[in-house]
Amino acid sequence: MSAATAESKTSYILDKLQSLSGVIPIGAYLLDHLWSNSYALVSIEKYNQVSGDLQTVPWRIALEAAVLWIPILFHSLYGFYIWSKGKSNALSHPWMSNWMYLLQRWTGLIAFVFIGWHLYTERFGGHGVTRYAGVAEDMANPLYVAAYIIGVVACSFHLGNGLWNFACKWGIAITPKAQRAAGWFGALVGVSCTLAGIVIVLGFHYAWFPLGGYVQ
Amino acid sequence: MAEKTFIVRIKRQQRADESVRWEEYELRYRPHMNVIICLRDIAERPFTRGGVESTPVSYDANCLEEVCGACAMLINGTARQACTALVDDLEKPIRLEPLTKFPLIRDLVVDRSKMFEDLKRTHCWIPIDGTYNIGEGPRMAPAVQEKGYPLARCITCGNCLEVCPKVNSNDSFVGAAIVSQVRLFNMHPTGAMHSAERLDALMGPGGIAECDNAQNCVKACPKGIPLTESLAAVNGQVLVHAVKSWLRGE
Amino acid sequence: MTVPKIIVVGGGLAGLMATIRVAESGVPVDLFSIVPVKRSHSVCAQGGINAAKNLKGEGDSTWKHFDDTIYGGDFLANQPLVKGMCDAAPAIIDLLDRMGVMFNRTPEGLLDFRRFGGTLFHRTAFAGATTGQQLLYALDEQVRRFESEDKVRKFEGWTFLSVVLDDGGVCRGICVMDLKTMEIRTFPCDAAIFCTGGIGAVFGRSTNSVVCTGSAQSALFQQGVYYANGEFIQVHPTAIPGEDKCRLMSESARGEGGRVWVPKQAGDTRRGKDIPESERFYFLEEWYPKYGNLVPRDVATRAIHKIVFELKMGLVGEPAVYLDVTHIPREVLDRKLEGILEIYEKFVGVDPHVEPMKVFPAMHYTMGGLWVDNEHQATNVPGIYAAGECDYQYHGANRLGANSLVSCIYGGMLAGPAAVEYSRGLESGCESVPAAIFERERVRQQDISDALLNQHKGTENPITIWREMGDIMTENVTVIRYNANLEKTLVKLDELSERFTRINLQDRTQWANQTLSFVRELGNMLILARVITLGALARNETRGAHYKPEFPERDDANWLKTTKASYNGGEIILNYEPVDTSLLPLRERKYTAKS
Known part of the structure; x- marks a missing residue:
């Protein structure tokens, strides 16, 4: 075989798109989503204002489909296909990176279920309108809180570890030293997202506005 | 004084389509023994611990100094070379199994020809014009040699494939060893002229994109080859090559 | 005749080089190897490869390389061939460099050279401390390239049993056993090149790899190929x-x-x-x-x-x-x-x-091996060529360090084209040989395997016999040789050969039966051990690696000659032929003088 045929390159392109879609747009959106939800830690009015702005963007459905639903569906479904081709062996070869490989798959599944449920309850359930009161009402339920924390941890881990994978798989971090640095960067992103997410969830649960001190 | 002995448990299988049986042998301990000596002891006296006569164990071995790559097997569950597996360092009973990612031939012998086929598929060679005396090779900076030589020490043992979650019967991933060889040949001044062929091959099914960065390969490599570095480097090369060929409409 | 058909047996440096040279000339090659060729014993060569490139301003020259090699070999090597090798060595290094061998470099990006034993010059190119591995891989890659172009067919995991000789005593093919299925088959060819390496296993423990049994050489010897200078065994310090x-x-x-x-x-x-x-x-x-x-x-x-x-x-x-x-x-x-x-x-x-x-x-290398002529690596049997450690040329009574890699490659370079030329000159090729000739050899080999498999009353363990042979050979036929001990060794070898007839195979299966192939090799090793010991017993002098305290001097008057063993109906006969010393006059070999 002298060169890959057009057909045989398809899997390469799909693999690369799967990897890329995890960072852009999905990873970027996660950061943005955490950012906009952080307004819930500022004040109810600010939160409602920001979410109102987001809910009134033009071409909303098309935008959401292009930037969110299709990438997430593709990233997840193709990710499950990739998962199905691997056979994890973390029990027989219990190296840390091997556990990360396994966790990346399970957190992906958890994130997929969580996002599906999250979309159902917050986006479609509310017909596309989210107000602070509605979310806070949901978050009064400790089971909701637990589910959100699990979801947020899974998404954050998946993004943080995914960024490390991305750096290695796109030839950005090549030497062991660079890969270690990329690993720390991924860990930083993962931990930051986890903390931010948990604080936001708890903010809704306790009607807590720790970042609202400078509003008045 | 009672002789010091130890137990070796071996997974035996006459053929791939026949049943598996585990056999236990009690061997006489001597200092500096390795797993190869254990297998030779068994060949000289193939009686199991229970006194049942068996057959000598089939296994691959050649150089016995970890440069030929032949004697890879699972020793206490770890993919490694039997010649450097010293009895003193191993937990007893010692458990021997064949590698699992390659077709079994018999006992501890597996067929690793897939790796050689993949080296062929990925054009892992320097295409020279002929063996005639046409002068010196290209000059090479010592720094390039110092990067390339460790990669060139790959013994094609297959341990990196054995531990890779993406190398299995569902997936055709060539494995870290092959990717690392592609990096080696792309590094050489003459080899670099033909890097596109290798990168194209790695873009196909079973190519570089299959790697999911579990990074087990580098830990299993008996020669300490920086396999994850090779994977990342070649990942970058393939990407650049893919984008360039796309832009040029190739 | 149509396109010739060449077979190479052995995939180490010599075999791969021969394969490349044949394939390059447009002639298809079948390459047989007991292990995947990339696992051949050549990987064990560590230090480097000699070539007088004189890149260190020391005034080195190929003539000095030649002189060091002849002197180091105590004047037993045929000189013109050694000179040819030393003259070719710099170009061989260039070729290997072009093939991508990761040789160590100087700051200027040129090849670096180190000093090795038996010379005062920095003449040894090296790739870390695994030069043999690096060279083998380079040749392996070239062969793989030819394989991808369908110019080479590889048969890995086959062991050589014998050659197929026609009624005129000409080699017309080989008989081999598949180590997986244990099937015995013949393959026709016009010429066969043997590059089957060392014989370390005859000495039990050596620096050699497991496959270096000398079994192929012994089998050829028993079919009429001369075995030369068997008594010269290098023990690495x-x-x-x-x-x-x-x-x-x-x-x-x-x-x-x-x-x-x-x-x-x-x-x-x-x-x-x-x-x-x-x-x-x-x-x-x-x-x-x-x-x-x-x-x-x-x-x-x-x-x-x-x-x-x-x-x-x-x-x-x-x-x-x-x-x-x-x-x-x-x-x-x-x-x-x-x-x-x-x-x-x-x-x-x-x-x-x-x-x-x-x-x-420890026992390291055999200077002796299959007898080949002084030009073409051709043995005395038409159609059989030999190169690499398994031939006897180039090293005389003692090999210099880092000369083995160059001799393997050079031998392979000569053998390939010579076999092609011989094949082209044949009046009728192997395709005209009646099938019965091949079948006769196949049946003969099958009978030997069957006899071993069917012997149910055996009591002797193959590993035990092998160890006893190795122990006595190491004790008496390596560094220091006394005639009385050599005679004792022959008696012991007789005893072992007799016990060998009562061998118990323990494994009688017909699938990947390593015991069967090992026992067949062991039978051949016992005969080779006798050739070595008889040669050592006869040679009453001290020369190179052959040291007899009872005869402590080199004796050019009586022993400046090549031992040439032949096999005749179970009898080993020693003949001698003169050494070609036409280029360099004899002188005393002494390394003690002050510099």
């Missing part, structure tokens, strides 16, 4: 003793400045690194001031033997001396010797950067 094998500690350790010593005080129980400089006896440097630690291997080996057995100055607890590289900067060691120091650390568990290594001589 520095190896790590082991129960499964003796692992080589390359001469390059000394080439990079490593020193051999023992404590001045016999029985000193301190650790090597704790013994101060003033209490160390650097016996090689003292006894051979000109060459120091880099005397030829036979000289170094005998010196170590003398220290350990005659002077009783060996290390406490085991027969060994120190090989010390601890004074060399770590950075140099890592760059130039990493591969071998790693072997020591892995197998002994001691860091040689910090502690001197314990080493002892």
Whole structure:
């Protein structure tokens, strides 16, 4: 075989798109989503204002489909296909990176279920309108809180570890030293997202506005 | 004084389509023994611990100094070379199994020809014009040699494939060893002229994109080859090559 | 006739080079190897490959390389062929360099060279401390390229049993056994090139790989190919003793400045690194001031033997001396010797950067081998060629370090085209040979296997016989040879051969039965052991690696001749032929003079 045929390159392109879609747009959106939800830690009015702005963007459905639903569906479904081709062996070869490989798959599944449920309850359930009161009402339920924390941890881990994978798989971090640095960067992103997410969830649960001190 | 002995448990299988049986042998301990000596002891006296006569164990071995790559097997569950597996360092009973990612031939012998086929598929060679005396090779900076030589020490043992979650019967991933060889040949001044062929091959099914960065390969490599570095480097090369060929409409 | 058909048996350096040369000339090749060729024994060669490129301003020349080689081999080598090899060596290095061998480099990006035993020049190109591995891989890759172009067919995992000879005694094919299915098959060819390597297993434990049994050479010998200079066995001075094998500690350790010593005080129980400089006896440097630690291997080996057995100055607890590289900067060691120091650390568990290594001589190489002519690597049987360690040319009575790789490649370079030319000159090719000729040989070989498989009353264990053979050969037919001991060895070999007829196979299956192939090799080894011992017994002189205290001088009047063993109905007959010394006059071989 002298060169890959057009057909045989398809899997390469799909693999690369799967990897890329995890960072852009999905990873970027996660950061943005955490950012906009952080307004819930500022004040109810600010939160409602920001979410109102987001809910009134033009071409909303098309935008959401292009930037969110299709990438997430593709990233997840193709990710499950990739998962199905691997056979994890973390029990027989219990190296840390091997556990990360396994966790990346399970957190992906958890994130997929969580996002599906999250979309159902917050986006479609509310017909596309989210107000602070509605979310806070949901978050009064400790089971909701637990589910959100699990979801947020899974998404954050998946993004943080995914960024490390991305750096290695796109030839950005090549030497062991660079890969270690990329690993720390991924860990930083993962931990930051986890903390931010948990604080936001708890903010809704306790009607807590720790970042609202400078509003008045 | 009672002789010091130890137990070796071996997974035996006459053929791939026949049943598996585990056999236990009690061997006489001597200092500096390795797993190869254990297998030779068994060949000289193939009686199991229970006194049942068996057959000598089939296994691959050649150089016995970890440069030929032949004697890879699972020793206490770890993919490694039997010649450097010293009895003193191993937990007893010692458990021997064949590698699992390659077709079994018999006992501890597996067929690793897939790796050689993949080296062929990925054009892992320097295409020279002929063996005639046409002068010196290209000059090479010592720094390039110092990067390339460790990669060139790959013994094609297959341990990196054995531990890779993406190398299995569902997936055709060539494995870290092959990717690392592609990096080696792309590094050489003459080899670099033909890097596109290798990168194209790695873009196909079973190519570089299959790697999911579990990074087990580098830990299993008996020669300490920086396999994850090779994977990342070649990942970058393939990407650049893919984008360039796309832009040029190739 | 149509396109010739060439078979190469053995996929080490020589076999791969022969394959490349044949394929390059447009003739298809079938390459047979007992192991995947990339796992051949050539990988074990560590130190380097000699070529007088004279890149260090020392005034080296191919003539000096030739002189060192002939002198090192104690004038037993046929000189024109050695000169041809030394003249070709620089171009061979260039070729290997073009093939992508990761040779060590100078700051200018040129090839670096190190010093090796038996020379005063920096003449040895090297790729770390695994040069043989790197060279083998380069050739393996070229062959793989030809394979992808369908010019080469590889048969890996087949063991050679015999050649198919027609009624005129011409080689028309080979008979081989598939080590997986145990099927015995014949393959027709117009010429077969044998590159089947070393014979270490005849000595039980050696520095050789498991497959280096000499079985193919012995089988050919039994079919009429002469075996020459079998008595010349190189014992490498520095190896790590082991129960499964003796692992080589390359001469390059000394080439990079490593020193051999023992404590001045016999029985000193301190650790090597704790013994101060003033209490160390650097016996090689003292006894051979000109060459120091880099005397030829036979000289170094005998010196170590003398220290350990005659002077009783060996290390406490085991027969060994120190090989010390601890004074060399770590950075140099890592760059130039990493591969071998790693072997020591892995197998002994001691860091040689910090502690001197314990080493002892071990059987390493056979200078003798299949007899080939002085031009074409052709044996006396038409259609059979030989190259590499399995032939007898190039090294005389003792091989210089780093000359084996160059001789393997050079031999392969000659054998390939010679076999093609011979095949093209044949009146009728192998396709015209009646099938019955092939079937006859196949049946003969099948009968031998069947007889072994069907022998249910055997009592003798193959490994036991092999070990006993190895022990007595190592004891009596390596460093020091006494005629009485050689005779005892022959008696022992007779006993072992008799016991061999009562061998118990233990494994009678017909699938990947390694015992069956090993026993067949063992039978051949027993015959080769006799050839070696008989040659040693007859040669009443001391020359190169062949040392007889009862005859301590080289005897050119009576023994400047090549031993040529032939096999006739179970009888081993020794004949002799003169050595071609047309280029370099004889002189006494002495490494002691001051520089």
